[in-house]
Each structure stands twice: as C-alpha cells, then as structure tokens.
Amino acid sequence: MLDPYTESVLIFTGINIVLALSLYLPVSAGLLSLGQGGFMAIGAYTAAYLTTEMQWPFLVALPCGGLMAGLVGLAVGLPSLRIKGVYLVIMTMGFGEIVRVFFLNFEPTGAASGLGGIATHTTLPGVAIAVLLTLLLCFQLRGSRIGRAIEAVREDELAAEVIGINLTYVKVAVFGLGAAIAGIGGGLYAHYATFIDPAQFGFQRSAEIFIMVVLGGMGSFWGAAIGAIVVTILPELLRLGNAQEWRMTVFGALLVVIMIVRPWGLLGVRR
Amino acid sequence: MSATETPLLEARNLTRRFGGYAAVSDMNLKIARGTIHALIGPNGAGKTTMFNLITGVLPPSSGDVLIDGVDVTGSRPDRIARRGVVRTFQGVRLFPTMTALENVEVGRFCRTRGGFLAAFARIPGVATATESATRRRAEELLERVGLADRRHMLASELALADQRRLEIARALAAEPKLLLLDEPVAGMNPVEVHEAGELFKSLCREGVTILITEHHMSLVMAISDLITVMNYGRKIAEGAPDEVRKNPEVLTAYLGTEAAA
Numbered sequence: 001m002l003d004p005y006t007e008s009v010l011i012f013t014g015i016n017i018v019l020a021l022s023l024y025l026p027v028s029a030g031l032l033s034l035g036q037g038g039f040m041a042i043g044a045y046t047a048a049y050l051t052t053e054m055q056w057p058f059l060v061a062l063p064c065g066g067l068m069a070g071l072v073g074l075a076v077g078l079p080s081l082r083i084k085g086v087y088l089v090i091m092t093m094g095f096g097e098i099v100r101v102f103f104l105n106f107e108p109t110g111a112a113s114g115l116g117g118i119a120t121h122t123t124l125p126g127v128a129i130a131v132l133l134t135l136l137l138c139f140q141l142r143g144s145r146i147g148r149a150i151e152a153v154r155e156d157e158l159a160a161e162v163i164g165i166n167l168t169y170v171k172v173a174v175f176g177l178g179a180a181i182a183g184i185g186g187g188l189y190a191h192y193a194t195f196i197d198p199a200q201f202g203f204q205r206s207a208e209i210f211i212m213v214v215l216g217g218m219g220s221f222w223g224a225a226i227g228a229i230v231v232t233i234l235p236e237l238l239r240l241g242n243a244q245e246w247r248m249t250v251f252g253a254l255l256v257v258i259m260i261v262r263p264w265g266l267l268g269v270r271r
Numbered sequence: 272m273s274a275t276e277t278p279l280l281e282a283r284n285l286t287r288r289f290g291g292y293a294a295v296s297d298m299n300l301k302i303a304r305g306t307i308h309a310l311i312g313p314n315g316a317g318k319t320t321m322f323n324l325i326t327g328v329l330p331p332s333s334g335d336v337l338i339d340g341v342d343v344t345g346s347r348p349d350r351i352a353r354r355g356v357v358r359t360f361q362g363v364r365l366f367p368t369m370t371a372l373e374n375v376e377v378g379r380f381c382r383t384r385g386g387f388l389a390a391f392a393r394i395p396g397v398a399t400a401t402e403s404a405t406r407r408r409a410e411e412l413l414e415r416v417g418l419a420d421r422r423h424m425l426a427s428e429l430a431l432a433d434q435r436r437l438e439i440a441r442a443l444a445a446e447p448k449l450l451l452l453d454e455p456v457a458g459m460n461p462v463e464v465h466e467a468g469e470l471f472k473s474l475c476r477e478g479v480t481i482l483i484t485e486h487h488m489s490l491v492m493a494i495s496d497l498i499t500v501m502n503y504g505r506k507i508a509e510g511a512p513d514e515v516r517k518n519p520e521v522l523t524a525y526l527g528t529e530a531a532a
Contacts, residue, residue: 137391144390145383145401148369152377155366162326163445164352164381173387219368 007124008192013232014127015188020212020228021134022181024221027213029174030154031080035092036182036209038099041201043069043183044190045109048118051191053108058121058191065187066180073179077172096206103198114197115190122192130188131225134181138221150174182209215258217268226266277340279304279449279480280325280356285334287320294320296504298334302449307471307481309491312501313524318484319361321501322453325482326358327351338449353381355448359438359455361484367427371418371437374426375409378444412440416470432463439470443479450474452483456490468494492516500524 002010023036047065050056056064076095083091109115141147152160153170161167190196208231216227234254238247258266278301285298295317302308310318323329325336327348335344338354346354366374383401393399398406413419416436421429426437435455442450452471456464468490475481485491491498491512498515500508502524508515515521 136395140391140393140395141387143398143402144393145380145385145405146387146390148373148377149380151369151373152366152380155369156364158328158348159360159364159366160377161348162328162352162358163378163441164349164357165377166347166349177387 002124009233009236011122011124011127011192013229014124014131015122015185015192016209016212016228016232017131017225018127018134018185018188019182019209020216020224021138021221022178022185023209023213024138024218024224025178025181026175027218028154028221029150029171030157031171031175032085032089032210033092033175033178034089034203034206034210035076035094035096035099036178037201037203037205038092038096039069039073039179039182040186040189040205040209041099041103041198042072043180043186044196044201045103045115045186046183047187048115048190048196049109051121052115052118058119062184062187062191066184069183069186070176070180073182074172074176076179077175078168080171080175093203093206096201096203100198100202103201110197112198114195116195118190118194118196120191120194122188127188130184134184135221135225137181142221146170211255215255215265217265219265219268223265223267230266276304278302278337279339280482281335281337281340282321282325283335283337285321285324285336286332287317287324287329288332293504295324295331298501298504298506300499300506302480302482303497304448304480305475305478306496307475307483307494309495309498310482310484310501311486311488311491311498312507316501316524317504318501319453320504322358322451322484325351326356326451349381352445352447355446356451357442357445357447357449358451359435359442359453361453361457363431363434363438365426365434365438365441368425370423370425371413371429371440372406372409372422374437375412375440375444376405378412378441379405379408380445382444382446409440409444412443413437415443416440417466432459435459435467443474447479449480449482452481452485454485455483456485456487464490 019036019040023033026033043065046068047061050061050064051058080088103109104112149165149170152165153167157167212227212231213224215230217223235247235251238250280302282298282300285295286293287295298321310321312318324331327346330345335342338356343351343354366377383405385401413422416439418433418436421433429437456467459467464487471481471494495512498512499506500515500521507520507524508518
C-alpha cells in the first residue's frame, strides 16, 4: 500500500493532468485561456453542492459539474470568436475573477466561508480512470475530421474558413469541451479536498494550469500531461533537500531555466 | 453558354468602399460554367478585393453576389465554400506545421461528416471508412498536382511553386464548382508556369470553372475563354483574349497614354 503522502501527491498529479488537458483543448485551436480556474470552480461547487446538500451519488454529481462548466464555457466561448490573442487571455482572466467573486457572495454554497463537509469520494483509481479517459479523448480527436479542423483553425483561421470550416462551431465546441473537462477536474478536486472556498480557484490556479501547458509544450496533449506532472511533483521532490523554506523559490527558478533552455516546452516541437 | 442559362457566378453592381476610397465600384461580372475566366488589371485595380467580396471574406458596401442564381451576399466564407466556390490566396495561406497530405485532408472537411462524437466513438488507432476515403482522395489530388512524393513534408518546408500547387490541391479537395485562383503562378519559372497552365486547362475540361487573376499575360492569353479588365475598381473592358489585347483602353491602363495614341 502507498503511504498517504505519496497517494495524495499522485491524486493531485492526476487531477492536474485533467486540468492541463482541459486547457490544452482550446489551446490546440489557438484559444488561450487564463480562466480555467473559473470553470474548475463551477464544476467543483456544482458537484460538491449536489453530493452534500442534495445527497446525489458522486458518479452522477461529477458529470453534472462538468456539464454545468461546459454550458458556461459555451456561453463564454461565443464572444471569444471575435476576440483574439492577448485580448482573449484578458477576457478569460476577467471571467475567472467573475466566477470567484460570484461564489464569494453566493450564500447557498457558503459564500466566503466556503463549502465544507464534502465526503472523500475521489480515490486514486478513480482519478486514474479520469486521466485515462481524458487522454483517450485527446488521442481520439487527433487525426479525426474534427481534430484536423481544430488544428487548421489554429494554423490559419482565414484559410480554414474559406475551405469550408465553420469557425464558430469549431471554436465554441472546443472551448466548451475544455471547460467541461475543467469542471470534472474541479469535481474531483472538491471530493478530495473535502473543503472548498473561492480563493482556491482564483487567478493563481488558472495561472498554474497555464504554466503546465506552456511548460510541457503547447503542440501536443502529451506535453500538457508531462507539464502537469512536472509542476505537481517537482515542488514535492524539492522537499527532500534541507532547504525547505527555499523550496518554492527554487521551483520558480527551475521553471525559468526550463523555459530558457526549451522555450517550445518539454515535449513541444521547435518551430 | 446559351443566353438564358444562369451563370455559375454573378456579381451585380458590386461596390466596396474603404472609407472614402472605392476599391471596387459598380462591378458586374458573369462567369459561365465550364470556362476559364480571367480578371486582370494593373496593381491596385481591385482584383483581390473582388475575390474577397465573392468569397465572403469582406462584405460588399452594396451590390449582390449570386451563385447558381442564389443570392449569397453577406454569407460567411464557409457557407460559400459549401456552395462550391473555393479560392486560393495571392500570398499562399497553407497550414504551415501540418504535412502536405494533412493540408489536403483538411480541404475535405466540408464534403465529409462526423463531429466530436464520431471522433470519440471510433476504435482507437483505426481509421474509419470516411477517414480512409479522405486520405485516398487527398493522395489522388496530390498526385494530380505532382506532389505525391512530398506528401509527408511540412507545408512550410515546400518550395514556393509547390506551396502554390498544394494550395490548389487543398482547394480542389473541397470539390469546388468554381475555383478562384489569385495570382497562382507568381514566382514560378517558365516550365512551372506552363505546367500550371496545363493543369488549369485540364481541370476546366473536367468541369471545374475557373476565375483567375494573373499578371503573367502570356498565360492569361493562352488559357482564358473570357477576360475582364479592371482599373481603379471598375470594369474597363471585357471580351475574348484577342479583343482585349487590341482594346485601346486596356493598353492605356497598362502602358500609359502614349502607347494608346
């Protein structure tokens, strides 16, 4: 049996892989998002509310959280068509803040004092299954008709449009799908942390997910997964040294070094 | 074509203004099925703007565009592509980090089916019937334009002439009734220009109507059935190559007033 510490590190690694892949999907169509924390919050709160207040079974509540986040993602995705590049990043940041402030004031889920007493439903095998399913989803998309269209939209929107690709459909769908997966990640997180409050899903969280994808390489979903593993496990490995208080500083410095040495990401392709 | 047949593409009083400047004004154009129609004129005459208006990349300030008699003015570019009007770009726009084969496969998008669910439902690692058909068609088209041996190269690694060929193959994958070629032989050597001309003629024989803009006059004169000449956003002449060649207004536009005198 694994000791509880190792198990918790592995569970967080798994959840982070799901979250990194949730961002990889919109990124693969050229849509950068710094608001994944917001979608994660929607999934976490929805699923946790359903299991604690409504006594729904976890396996029903978790997809409901994903569905809710996905629907909000579709609504946010629509304006994203008109906004490009850095402006889209700012818009999604704003969205993340709106979600955080919403839950800060939303009484039914505990507002600022958070939502506690959530049962621990997230287990290591459960997380492993979620990771495998998300990886399978990304794998299946590659080389399919819709997967190639997503790639084409990232490469050249205008060229994609004039050969008959509906930009609205591709962008909104991929953004919504990413949001739904972030919601699933949030639900898994809530049922492991057992207590959630809005501060856990703020800008810090969105930025962390963003770092995983950039670090791993934006060109492939394997890259995003590797990025998530590095960002989760590296700070834990640094505990082994005797400079505990400098751990996060060293971690930050290592990230900087990696990005200087491999600006295209750990697994990315040099372009 | 008979006088009563609906033209494949018709532009009626098409006008596009940028601020106070009219890039295209009051253009009328009828493209008959099964022809190669050239649109020529000096730089800045409004040829590319015409292409943008026809393919829905830019909305016209006024006027209409009809495909097969159906008004498509203001339609999105992807809808127009589905209706069978597909273009290439003057400055080649490929998907640079995808292979030649993948570029052409993307072109099949609007003629095949299958969304996210279809992608998730397939057996991992096994191509579906549609995907194999897409690949076969893409390979045929690459063969057609002479790129079969370079199909696994990235689009960005190809030479300019090959990139232009690839862009044509990608457009053909979308099964166009009307293919719009924006300066398709710019930057090609004489041999390549000749090959491209043969390709356009054979495509036309197979039923693809072509609208081409080009500065390479000997090519235009050799392959066109009808030539429309533009200058300052207006049509100044239209006719068979021999008529256009002798038209004094055309000579003025191209060579200045002395030559026309």
